[in-house]
Amino acid sequence: MNIKKTFLVLLTFSLFQFFSHSSFTIEPDEILKDQKLELRARNISKNIRCMVCQNQSIDDSSAPLAKDLRLLIRDKILDGYNDKEVYTYLTDRYGDFILLKPPFKLSTLALWFLPFVFFLTGIFLVFFHNKKSKKKY
Amino acid sequence: MKKKIAIVPSIIFLFVLSIFFYLLLIERDRSKLPSNLLNKNIPQFETESLLKSEPFISSNEFGDEIVLVNFFATWCKPCRDEHIYIKRFSNEKKIKIIGINYKDDSKKTINWLNNLGNPYSSIALDRNGKIAIEWGVYGIPETFVVNPDGIIKYRHVGPITNKVYNKINLLLEEIK
Numbered sequence: 561m562n563i564k565k566t567f568l569v570l571l572t573f574s575l576f577q578f579f580s581h582s583s584f585t586i587e588p589d590e591i592l593k594d595q596k597l598e599l600r601a602r603n604i605s606k607n608i609r610c611m612v613c614q615n616q617s618i619d620d621s622s623a624p625l626a627k628d629l630r631l632l633i634r635d636k637i638l639d640g641y642n643d644k645e646v647y648t649y650l651t652d653r654y655g656d657f658i659l660l661k662p663p664f665k666l667s668t669l670a671l672w673f674l675p676f677v678f679f680l681t682g683i684f685l686v687f688f689h690n691k692k693s694k695k696k697y
Numbered sequence: 698m699k700k701k702i703a704i705v706p707s708i709i710f711l712f713v714l715s716i717f718f719y720l721l722l723i724e725r726d727r728s729k730l731p732s733n734l735l736n737k738n739i740p741q742f743e744t745e746s747l748l749k750s751e752p753f754i755s756s757n758e759f760g761d762e763i764v765l766v767n768f769f770a771t772w773c774k775p776c777r778d779e780h781i782y783i784k785r786f787s788n789e790k791k792i793k794i795i796g797i798n799y800k801d802d803s804k805k806t807i808n809w810l811n812n813l814g815n816p817y818s819s820i821a822l823d824r825n826g827k828i829a830i831e832w833g834v835y836g837i838p839e840t841f842v843v844n845p846d847g848i849i850k851y852r853h854v855g856p857i858t859n860k861v862y863n864k865i866n867l868l869l870e871e872i873k
Binding site: 625629632652653 | 702703705706732733734740800825826827829830831832833835836
């Protein structure tokens with residue numbers, strides 16, 4: 561019973577943490593009136609790296625540059641830019657590094673494919689090894 | 698045959714390990730990112746100027762000679778540290794320097810320049826940081842070298858030190 565209770569408390573706590581994540585960094589004056597546009601801005605912000613903190617998105621970061629970029633994204637959306645145009649605008653100035661997810665390009669091919677290559681090599685090695693050892697016994 | 702194959706993972710492991718080791722040993726600063734604007738035209742902008750009544754229009758300022766563009770602010774301590782080198786570019790090398798005053802108080806800037814000297818031929822005001830974003834700036838001080846065709850040839854993030862000063866001088870000789 562005690563364990564169950566502790567578990568429930570922990571679960572509630574972690575669920576609370578999970579859903580309350582990052583709802584405090586965006587300041588009220590930044591939010592767009594049109595909810596649809598605001599949602600687009602939020603989604604873009606989640607994929608944009610904060611260049612100052614480097615391992616956070618601008619949606620999570622309270623750095624001044626992150627705020628400037630959040631406002632800029634909203635300005636561009638109000639100007640009628642589509643999502644792709646906003647991303648291009650940012651990568652033209654800050655490079656691909658500003659995207660939290662590296663784009664699929666010739667120069668990033670190894671990044672995307674090497675995990676699969678290693679995985680397949682692993683499977684092959686294990687399989688080959690097992691086959692050999694089975695023969696032995 | 699089996700023994701030969703067993704060596705393969707160890708070789709791969711050693712290879713990966715040596716790459717990591719190499720990356721640890723070489724001198725590199727992860728906070729310094731390559732500029733995406735290198736070898737591209739400067740971003741055009743118009744804004745207020747400091748110390749002059751007419752507005753700052755970038756197309757009037759670039760395109761005739763080599764220009765150093767320096768993003769600075771009085772609240773930025775490293776900007777004060779590098780100021781001596783900015784002055785040397787202006788006094789000793791006779792290079793045109795444009796200052797972009799980032800999110801600052803104009804009164805404080807005027808005081809600051811009166812105290813430390815003003816190496817800038819003109820100063821543009823970037824009150825909300827939008828010009829800095831146009832230039833891909835993510836932390837001041839940042840300095841750009843623009844060639845006479847208005848193309849960015851070099852970007853330095855952080856204060857100019859003696860080493861960087863010499864590096865930029867070599868580049869200036871090349872461009873000339």
